[in-house]
Amino acid sequence: SRSLTGTEYSGRYGYGTDFYGLNAKLRYPKTSDTKSRQREKLKMAECVRTTLNPSHFLLHYTKTPTQNPYFSSISSFEAKPNARKYPKISLSVMSSQNQSQGQTQVPSLDALLNSGRKEEVFASIKASLHNCLSETNLQLTVPGLKSKTRGKVRDIYDSGDYLVLVTTDRQSAFDRILASIPFKGQVLNETSLWWFNRTRHMIPSAVLSVPDKNVTIAKKCSVFPVEFVVRGFVTGSTETSLWTVYKNGVRNYCGNVLPNGLVKNQKLTANILTPTTKAEDHDVPVTPDEIIERGLMTQDEFDEAREKALSLFEYG
Structure with missing residues (x-):
């Protein structure tokens, strides 16, 4: 290189x-x-x-x-x-x-x-x-x-x-x-x-x-220390992917309640938002309530960003 x-x-x-x-x-x-x-x-x-x-x-x-x-x-x-x-x-x-x-x-x-x-x-x-x-x-x-x-x-x-x-x-x-x-x-x-x-x-x-x-x-913009990850399928292989946490028994992920019986690569009935904080070494999943409580975003800022993220995901 x-x-x-x-x-x-x-x-x-x-x-x-x-x-x-x-x-x-x-x-x-x-x-x-x-x-x-x-x-x-x-x-x-x-x-x-x-x-x-x-x-x-x-x-x-x-x-x-x-x-x-x-x-x-x-x-x-x-x-x-x-x-x-x-x-x-x-x-x-x-x-x-x-x-x-x-x-x-x-x-x-x-x-x-x-x-x-x-x-x-x-x-x-x-x-x-x-x-x-x-x-x-x-x-x-x-x-x-x-x-x-x-x-x-x-x-x-x-x-x-x-x-x-x-x-x-x-x-x-x-x-x-x-x-x-x-x-x-x-x-x-x-x-x-x-x-x-x-x-x-x-x-x-x-x-x-x-x-x-x-x-x-x-x-140069003021960046919110939150990554907005939208998911449409139960899939993935990383520690924070939806399938990884689901197969390990998690049924409430980033504030999203997941039903039993889902299988790998299954399409969700509706797209979900699974935000993470931008930590120094790795991404950490976080709920919307935690984002507001920690002061990372205001409620209005989060609502607007959530709406934009879901709209962009649906568009693409």
Whole structure:
């Protein structure tokens, strides 16, 4: 594995952002910030982007609106990496407006694999499998980052009003790191962004921009120390999963009364909420009453979060 510190990281991006010739420019939503503050944010984000994407892969592009509110607007640019390793890669990226005018859309992975470039794609992916992103040290190369918090999967950098969240390839289960999996970080980050975009009519998110496929820049928010876990089936294998506690005889889990006779993988008659506290080393199940009694949330805050969590689960 490699550390994310500029030159040490330069070997990884034969795949991902620049392998397919894509490089998104930042687009911040309109805010009341001064122009000076906007320039500071863009400078910081540009440092993150160039740290993650070595200069020999950087591309030229022009702005135009796209459907995705987090990735930057790109319209019709040709990606021509200078690296000799991938000399044939050249794609045109079009906005939805241009697509409606009959111009070419970005080819999907399936399209690439079914084209004459299948072997090229496989070879490039294979060459990157040993370059997992396990650790990052952006604070060494990006000015303005005040501190670093290392989570199970994400490394979070504080820049004052904003957070830089790097989704690594670390795989976490049973409250510990098991291994690192190639491409996992960017898949996880882009999956989250896809859902944020799909559900923005239901609830806003803190996302401001995405300078790299493993990185999200977000507003710093006051976070409730409670994780809202919604369950629709009697299943799971961890200590806090519904099937584990049920087979051990628990019939009232996080305030939910469970009937006798349920079997593994059975669908519940209604989705239930099983919140946990965000403890230092592991998640601890908690009831709604305990959340209020401990002062973790007010009743109104809990009721709103519960309604949103159940609605999002039902939507997805």
